[in-house]
Amino acid sequence: MAIDHLDGRIIVLLAREPRIGVLEMSRRLGVARGTVQARLDRLQSNGVIRGFGPQVDPAALGYPVTAFATLQIRQGQGPDVRAHLATVPEVLELLTTTGSGDMLCRLVARSNADLQRVIDRVVGFDGIVRASTTIVMENPVPLRIIPLVEQAAREAKGTRPDPR
Amino acid sequence: MAIDHLDGRIIVLLAREPRIGVLEMSRRLGVARGTVQARLDRLQSNGVIRGFGPQVDPAALGYPVTAFATLQIRQGQGPDVRAHLATVPEVLELLTTTGSGDMLCRLVARSNADLQRVIDRVVGFDGIVRASTTIVMENPVPLRIIPLVEQAAREAKGTRPDPR
DNA sequence: TATTCACTGGGCAATATGCCTAGCAGTACG
């Protein structure tokens, strides 16, 4: 659950050079290959590292418009709405939230005009009472994890702060 | 920019079994190794595939609470606010948006109580006028890309729909 | 028709992997 400093360095190294092998990692980190191997196995079975899936850019795929939709759901329709939204490819993520909305939905579309089509498809479902949409203009901080990993590793107890 | 059917199959295969090698992929897809290699290179230089960074679960790192903060920024303070937020490890993502808020900010924290600390740090900056926060409860559809890739590949012109 | 392009199928040396052993230090526990 908690990661130590070496774990942190492994994750950061992996984030910076994803195609690196275990052997090369062990060289860079100055530890034995078996150690890196064991750490990686542990991090994965821990669930800290969920996987190494390719990070696909929707914009490069022809979907340059990103938006967030806040949905209000009719009582008890939650599960149905989830199932509905899961069938829409343009729905990249769905979260249930506190506050005035009930769900937050990350969307992409081919254009602003196409976004209308996507939203129509999203809200064209009985359980959805109301939807309000916000278009994303810029992404000054793209989804990142390294700073958090570094902080988590720094806070690890009993680990020297990167001797090399 | 546009991907064809084989590209789609490569991405999907890679998403399902990230540790798979090029050779094994070529076997599964029934094409020559060099073809897969060339497609992968092209997808990466295209920017369709940004990378293969490890997908780290913040919850497993000790940050099980996710929240979204909508920020209102004082005129002209945008760049400063961005720089400020970039220094906060708990800020996983920052987007500028249309609508009543100016920025949307994805946060994680160690607990609901800890979220207060994070928010204080986030809004403890001069350019931020107001912040409203929504806590994420569930994540029925985790960030995904496969359905979109499949749709993009399906819409590709002149490609047979997966003969095998 | 000639050219270009993507793909095939193969060959090669260099490298990495998975799996193993053995030794060693630190730590927890009886």
Place this chain on the structure above:
DNA sequence: CGTACTGCTAGGCATATTGCCCAGTGAATA
């Protein structure tokens, strides 16, 4: 105090994969 136990190091070894090369083929294009 002695005894596991754990995590790390260091190395060996067979197998698999990689990166890089080539020549040939078919289809689209100039």
